[in-house]
Amino acid sequence: MQASNLREHTLSVLVENRPGVLSRVASLFSRRGFNIESIVVGTTEDRRYSRMTIVVIGDEAEVEQVSKQLHKVIDVIKVSELSAQEMVERELALIKVAADRSNRSEILQIVDIFRASVIDVSDRSLVIEVTGDTDKVKAMVDLLRPFGIKELVRTGRVAMTRGPRGVTAEPERQRGGLQAVSG
């Protein structure tokens, strides 16, 4: 396998909202030796279903095999690979930075530039919330590192296709326009 063919792939996976679904998907990845970069699970517009956004690193063939194996899980309804051009993705990070009177304003400037926000202040720390794509979060973390990061929590990436179409349970042909997102 050529290392150069390896890249990130974002999979949007619609699953039945049942106990054990996450372990079925997670066990599949470990069983088949696929690596998960990040995985986010949450409810959807329809409470019968949950959505997982999974970022994996692999070559085309590997990711195709991942998608096919995911499809075989009975509780998995739909697997879509979202291409970088056709999707928007975001992640959220909470960053606890060591901050006192001497450097607080400098940190606040960085927060401003990144359109992040401060959600907790104490005499020795700040908790900063930043939302954006992975590069932005990384850039912010790098800038804050010299001040001393005490704790970092990231959500992992969520993604969605651009435009009116969505990854929903309805078959393609019945789906049209904005119905997809209205649920």
Added chain:
Amino acid sequence: MSAIELAVQGSGRKPAPARMTGAQALVECLKAEGVEYIFGIPGGAVLPLYDALYGSELRTVLCRHEQGAAHMADGYARATGRPGVVLATSGPGATNLVTGLATAYMDSIPLVAITGNVSRALIGRDAFQEADITGITLPITKHNFLVRSAKELPWAIKAAFHIATTGRPGPVLIDIPKDVGTEEFNFTYPETVDLPGYKPTYKGHIRQILEAARAIMNAKRPLLYVGGGAISSGAHQEVRALAEKCDLPVTMTLMGLGAFPGDHPQSLGMLGMHGTAYANYAVQNCDVLIAVGARFDDRVTGNLKTFAPKVEQIIHIDIDPAEIGKNVVAHVPIVGDCRAVLQVLLEKVKEKRHPEWWQQIDEWRREYPLQYRKVEGAIHPQAVCEAIYEVTNGEAIITTDVGQHQMWAAQYYKVKYPRHFISSGGLGTMGFGFPAGVGAKLARPDREVFVVSGDGSFQMNIQELATAADLNVGVKVVILNNLYLGMVRQWQEFFYGRRYADSYLGTPDFVTIAKGYGVKGILVTKPEEVKPALEEARAHDGPVVIDVRVEPEENCFPMVPAGGSNSEMLGPKGWME
């Protein structure tokens, strides 16, 4: 009218709900699914289920170990194509099923396993005989359910049978807490279940089928490579029709044996590690390879880099999209049911002959036949397999355990019909053959069933002699007893400098053991005794164990060393050309 009759599916009229317990509902569900036998062992957590089964028309088969029960259900399923049902209690009962489930999963066998669990309030508290069996069996079942209330039960059972038997078949486990069995509710059995995430594709894409037809028509050296999927989809007639119409040589995987008659002139027998030399040469020289319900397993392909080097087109027909492109790149992938796809494909191809290709194959057949070195006075295990074929005229169902004897049976018993060769292919489970044979014989009382086993394998589920004796199940067990874990010994001989670490077993007195269980036993120590013993076993009404003392250090040839190329085979006279 009983509550039970009310619940049975009527002609169009909606069945009225009937008040009953979860356990009674389970019985109704199994009856509605047409279940004939339930293989299992009772225990604390399944007492409500067994109590409901007691006196019902469903027949329970009391096994002596849950693994045996799982393999019996598996053998039943392989012999009929109908789902096998196995029932075990919580904790150790359930964990004892694990090997049986994994065996069925690897070979895509429809199985429904029902386990009891501790009562709902005790789940997660490390209660007595509690095991997280849905968690444990997650990677070895097609799907599983933990039933959380009696009213979920009918749906879960319906879904389990649906999932187990459709698409690529496989085992499904249903875990039922003890108090779900005793809970009362209003029972109706759903006629269908809707699983939005499960819609198998049966019809192949017509454009791909046309592409396949074109490739077959243009082929100079085509080869049909048939796997277990052809048997599970019932495609044996279509396989034969296609082979005959287009003059295709046919090779089969271990799982595919019987999908095409082994005694047909176009059969090359099995391919792969212990396949025939001519089948492997055909693979290495073909230009179009047509894979039908086969998955390019490592025991078939050997080294993938050197597998089928002259192939121009691989046509891969499989119902499971994940199999296509998993191990080899398919030029013409066709996702669909083998039988449905072949039916369409048959209409799209024309008659064709390949005299030159056959000339080449026949030359390989002459030069490299299946053969073994014959020693005067010794019983050769291959000869025993040939003898079983001769005395039964190839009409018997053969089940095998795993090891050398399994390969010899596959090589020397030319299976004529589908579902007549039952063997643990994927997982390679020693201890499978005998219980599977019991299940197969119960499923097909009209057929003779011979279990070809080894002295190592047979002892891994020998306790099921009690089950066979109880029900007087007429399975005939032929132990090719070489005093060794024979395949292990063979590998140690070739690859570990004859250091026979723990492969020598010696032998117990199988005849006495059989007698202890009330089963007829026959000891065979001379070549001339083989056929009379087989005949004596056939004539006996009931199970028989024949202990055949074969040549201890016989090797299984041809052999492609693991990871080697299919064209580099060891034969009885050393490396083949």
